[in-house]
Amino acid sequence: MSDKRIELAVLDMAGTTVADGGLVLRAFDAAATAVGLPESGTERETARAYVLDTMGQSKITVFRALFGDEDRAQLANRTFEQTYDEFAAEATPIPGAAEAITALRAAGIKVALTTGFSRTTQDKLLNALGWNDIADLTLAPAEAGRGRPYPDLVLTALLRLRADAVDRVAVLGDTTSDIASGLAAGARIVAGTLTGAHSEEQLRAAGATHIVDSVVEFAELLTTP
Template identity: 25%
Template structure:
């Protein structure tokens, strides 16, 4: 029997909150501060969406200075530097804005009986800077937020979505749709067993880039989600 859509899980930075190039630039700076100077911004952009520690590990493994036996120590040092950079950036640049139409999309989905969840590859303190800057802390249109440091494994693993399911009493991932602007977001939705795993194009991931993960749909804006969801709901009710 077909089940209704009960939850839409959106990525936070880039998909629903404007973050420009802040995250990859600060991650590159953190690598540089620890002596890893040959990484390109393009390489870092390609890892956006994944858990930050996992992205650091993968990027380090391609570097000529990488020492596997010291990897955990180095990863932690780079990650701490990155988190400090994020904090300092948002404290000195407090102007953060929601992506256009994001709140309208949330409201429309809630009117259709669908809860709204946000998740992110950032840690909780960094995510809260984004939420507070966008005016979204404790926002009535957002039912739940989960960050990568609150689960055992971040994207593309299903842990964040599974935690939302448990908190909201959702019995099956087939009652969930996932929306994000990276390959990692699409893979997270797929590995979670979501009904739909939708990609949103951005500066880092083009239509062709996102299609490599075989998403349900690739869209250019959040508002394009609404007709797709309405069609799914009509099919479910038949």
């Protein structure tokens, strides 16, 4: 690792610091049904596979790609958010996540929590977990410009938290979109965690600089001299 100290850790939420437990796919199924997608068959399975492949991306972007028509995409997005919001109370942290975030901040590393969800859904998760004050910053795609795989979330966190340079930033996520976003932003460390949607093979193929078992190991990576 460079002798330049990491100043900012940008952490994904669902699958990285928050256990998903299949909530995203359950909410997607409700959204797909709302826009008239057959409840079984090739069309539904193809759409589910696309949702899995694009985990981490802004959900409205995913629905636009899936359904083409803007009205259908907006209906799917509204239904997804309403359904996920109902599930948010079931959310639990990845074991050790809160302690890992606290350890990063205690070491002088600022922490930003990012998501592909809307601000409303992100706030539901934060409230359910009691995490409203756990990080220095929380960001949803609409607050940054574009969601993943674009670099906007990482770069917005850098600007708002005044990190000195992109090579002082470390990114952690469980999807290939998280990896692509961190690489596009120029972060020095772009790590994949094995607690979420994508496999070690997928994360390595996407260009992850490190693979960790969880956010706990990531925090240790950044705080160990």
